[in-house]
Amino acid sequence: MPYRNKKEVLLPLALFSLLLLVRFHSALLQGGRFMAEEGSIFFEKACTSSWYDALFYSYGGYLNIVANASTLLAFHFMPVADAPYLTMAIALLFQLCAPLIILTARDAWLSTFRVRCTVTALLLLVPESAEVSLHSIHSQYHLALCCGLIVSMATETGWRESLRRILLFLAPLSGPGGVILAPLFILRALVDRSRSRLAECLIINLSSAIQMLFFFHKFNDRVYNFNFCDFVLVFLSRYIMYPFIGFKHFVVHAGHHLQKMEMAGDTPYSLVILTLLLIVLLAGILVRQAIRDRDAREAVWFALAAGLHGSASLYGALGGAVTALPAGCAERYVFVGQSLFAVSIACLAVTGTRTIRKICAYLVPIMLVMGAYHYVATGKNMLHGPSWWGEVALWRHDHSHALRVWPAEPEWTMHLP
Structure with missing residues (x-):
């Protein structure tokens, strides 16, 4: 199947991004946002620890390399007042990976532009996506979604397959989602018996092994209950x-x-x-x-x-x-x-x-x-929250001020040195 026309890829991605940004316009107009643990745990850790400790910090029972790296970059390369803009931008890039996979795929059922746009719209309009949108701690779920798409679809060539392998390596290092789906890649490799599928299988399972052996630990707030x-x-x-x-x-x-x-x-x-x-x-x-x-x-x-x-x-x-x-x-x-x-x-x-x-x-x-x-x-709890610029102004006036981050309810706060 011939390579997709660039307009058939870039225009849907641009519209996808625009609709996401419009949905969270309240944050964009107030200095961006940190979401819950993204601010109170990860950004605070980036501010108070060495880069090595912050990058490989395991919280919630696992390593989240995307959240660690995003907040670390935001702390070191952005003014405090604008730091959330960088984490939101990084999160947007990861959120665009799933529609990019669909729009550039060579699978027969996706051969028409109408079908590809329809599937892209379905990914945008998933009923419950507000909680996982435009912040780095939940980029892990978009990476897990990419894993589900990759294992189900035909393998690619060139830069598209290289991108897929990068995503497969990052997914297990960013959360349990990639680890969960790793066994499916073993099954798919056995069914397909192709070099590309074997490479995908080895990458995601190696990354999963690193997560499980070196970073995974029991988190007391998880009940691990099967009812x-x-x-x-x-x-x-x-x-x-x-x-x-x-x-x-x-x-x-x-x-x-x-x-x-x-x-x-x-x-x-x-x-x-x-x-x-x-x-x-x-x-x-x-x-x-x-x-x-x-x-x-x-x-x-x-x-x-x-x-x-x-x-x-x-x-x-x-x-x-x-x-x-x-x-x-x-x-x-x-x-x-x-x-x-x-x-x-x-x-x-x-x-x-x-x-x-x-x-x-x-x-x-x-x-x-x-x-x-x-x-x-969507409820206001996910689409509205404290003004980051306002919180930073209060902190600059009084460094003991606990900066409020999203969501507004329940209240989350972070402390900066």
Whole structure:
């Protein structure tokens, strides 16, 4: 397949970036923003430690090399008042990697510009993306998304494959997401038996080994609990209801209700059984499509990556999977799964059998409409926060002042020397 026209790559990326920046215009007009631990842990560590200690600092149970490096660069090369602009810029670059992979891919189902733009729009309008957007501590989730795309799609050549390998090396060193998906690359290498796939497999697994052997440690706030019913109900709430019938007041209310029932030990087993049957049905459809049409096999890989990352994220979630039942809470744990499931459906809309193509052709516009609705209806907690310029001015007047960072609720603060 010929190399994409540059305009067909650059224009969608520019629009993607513009819409992201407009969404967070409040931060851009106030000196940028540090998000939670990005300021109170990582930037503060960069200010008070040597570059080596700050770069390889392990927090939350793992090394986050992107957050460490971004805040370290912001501290050393930017004025304090403008430091968040650099971390936001770095985060934007990583957030653009997933759409870049889609827009430059040579996979047959992505051969038309319309399909590539549609998938790019789905990635932008994932229902729960505000929490992981434009800050460095959650670039790890965009790197994990890239891993899910790379393992599912055809290998590339030249600079595109080189970029993919760089992302595969960084992902496990930035968080558990890349480590979670590393076994899929072993399976894909065994299936494909190609040098490119073997190289990808070796890179991500070597990087994962470095993370697990030298930096990973148990973090007491993580319960590491597997409650099967919680997992199934989270799938119902966050992967079915929210993307397809996700009017916010309804889904939030339903999620809170399910959470209360689960915490009270009153599990709605009828809902669990119905959802489990639906999961089995969807898995059966995917397998049947893959058997009938080789091009549809990518949809299976997308779904496998989504399910693996989503399940592992809930297992390691702070507070357990039950905390992820209400929509809008703990968005980071479902962002990658929602994104990859959406791409899987878009793939089936092109590669599936006639009936499946028709069904998915209706589901894709529904996801876009619901995604656009959530894009503008996100709670103020993620889109607004303290003015960084204002906080720096107060700190310059009184160096004992604790600078407030985003989000506004609950309040996060950082101390600068």
